Amino acid sequence: MINGSKVLDHPIRWAMVGGGKGSQIGYIHRSAALRDNNFQLVAGAxxxxxxxxxxxxxxxxxxxxRCYPDYKTMFEEEAxxxxxxxxxxxxTPNGMHYTVCKAALEAGLHVVCEKPLCFTSEEAEELVALAKEKNRVVGVTYGYSGHQMIQQARQMIQHGDLGDIRVINMSFAFGGYNYKIEETNPAAxxxxxxxxxxxxxxxGDVGTHPLFIIEAMIPDMKIDNLMCTKDSFVEGRELEDNAFVIMRLKGSKSVQEGAKVYCWASSINCGxxxxxxxxxxxxxxxxxxxxxxxxxxxxEIEGEPVRTLERGAGYLYPEARVEDRIGGGHAEGLFEAWANxxxxxxxxxxxxxxxxxxxDFWYPNVESGAQGVKWxxxxxxxxxxxxxxxxxE
Structure with missing residues (x-):
């Protein structure tokens, strides 16, 4: 169980680019990073x-x-x-991710980056190589993967509780952008x-979240090929607000040859x-x-009653219980997942x-970010x- 005791000799001296006043995501970053005293916020642009x-x-x-007008000045002065x-x-908005991440790595800094990591596979490969050359960590905030039950699913699949994986049905389909919200909402x-x-x-904005979650659940999963259709149902949008993807998987220890993944990514799922x-x-x-x-x-086992597994329960795999932050029965949420x-x-x-x-230690790293860009x-x-x-491939 995580109880707030320190795991590092000293908190990592940490800064933010973006995430200013009114930024919901900035608040989540700070709440998660500061929760266990592993990071100390000392600077920012x-x-x-x-x-x-x-x-x-x-x-x-x-x-x-130590409050700077831009990230370049901050990196120079902090050095x-x-x-x-x-x-x-x-x-920051997506368009700055690659430039700031590259500059941070070149300055010898570890990075935690919002997704997408960048816009192209060429940029992603450059960041992967640079992170390796500098021996720096790049974490990508696929925040939902920090929930304890994702780790439980990973262990169940690894131990063969589900047998060979045949079908994965995943969605991130919300309804909040069902109308032209961008006309009145700058964040949209x-x-x-x-x-x-x-x-x-x-x-990119929502589909990559379940994609990484299934990668975390099934580390040996490999995509063979895919088919996608996308639409902009709200008139005037340059980018899609709804998409469907079918993926065929390669066979592996956990996955049956020819297994399928179905993905629905949408912002117009009314209600x-x-x-x-x-x-x-x-x-x-x-x-x-x-x-x-x-x-x-x-x-769900065929022919048996449906079981509901609960966070914090003693029957979960030990690897899942490690990230308990409060006893079973109490609700944990997004802030705890991000903190994990x-x-x-x-x-x-x-x-x-x-x-x-x-x-056997995982986190959404620079390769995970590159995979999202490629997808x-x-x-x-x-x-x-x-x-x-x-x-x-």
Whole structure:
């Protein structure tokens, strides 16, 4: 159980780019990073408006001389200090992710980056190589994967409880953008601008979340090929607000040859708050997880009553119970899931600093971010060519 005791010799000196006042995602980053005393917020370039950023830094308790007008100035000035930053989180619109991540790695900093990591596979491969060259950790905030039941699913699949995986049905289909919300909501407006959001909205903004979750559940999963169709149902949008993807998987220890993955990524699913669900169907049993009820997961064996597995219960695999933050029966949520990921990021950063390696330890890393970028590219390629099948490798 995680009880707040420190896991590092000293908190990692940490800064943010973006995530200023009014940013919901910025608040989630700070709450998660600071929860276990593994990070200490000491600097930031919080806002494109320097005066507004300075005022917000004061509210956060960041010293005025460590609040910077932009990320370039911050990296340069912090490098001159003996107590300079060691890591940075990037919580900006998508169009800045690659540039800031690259600059941070070149400055010798660890990085936590919002998804997508960048816009193209060429950029992603460059960041993967740079992270390896600099021996720096890049964590990508696929925040839902920090929920305890994802780790339970991983262990159940690894131990053969489900048998061979045959079908995966996943969705992230919410309804909040069913009308032209971008006309009145600045936070939504940039998401449909290809220059700021990249080549995709629904696939990139929400579809990559369940994609990483199934990768975390099934580490040996490999996509063979895929087919995608996408639409912009709300008139005037440059990027899709709805997409469907079918993927064929290669056979592996956990996955039956020819297994299928069905993905629905949407922002126009009227009435749905999130619609983020994962169902994994095996030859022995199935599991299903819903991120609006993240503390439970159904476990269904043919011919037997449906079981509901509960977070924190003694019957879960030990690897899942490690990330308990409060006794079973109490509800944990998004902040705890993000805090679990930030704890993993901190452990990985500390290991990199000390030249250490670890065994069966996962977190959404730079390769995970690159995989998400590649998946978006392949989906867009398929959809733009009449929903044809596209080889993944």
């Amino acid at each position: 919080f806002d494109i408006n320097p005066e507004r950023g300075m005022a917000f830094a004061a509210e956060l308790g960041v010293a005025p001389d 001159k200090r003996e107590d300079g930053i060691e890591a940075v989180s990037i919580a 407006k940039w998401r449909f601008d290809p220059t700021k959001a990249g080549p995709s909205f629904a696939l 749905a708050r999130h619609g983020h669900k994962i169902r994994v169907v095996g030859s022995k049993a199935s599991i299903e997880w819903d991120d609006e009820r993240p503390n439970q997961m159904t476990y 990921l930030y704890r993993r990021f901190a452990v990985a950063m500390d290991a990199a600093n000390n030249g250490e390696e670890y065994g 978006i590219e392949k989906c867009v390629e398929s959809a733009n060519n009449g929903a044809c099948w596209v080889d993944y």
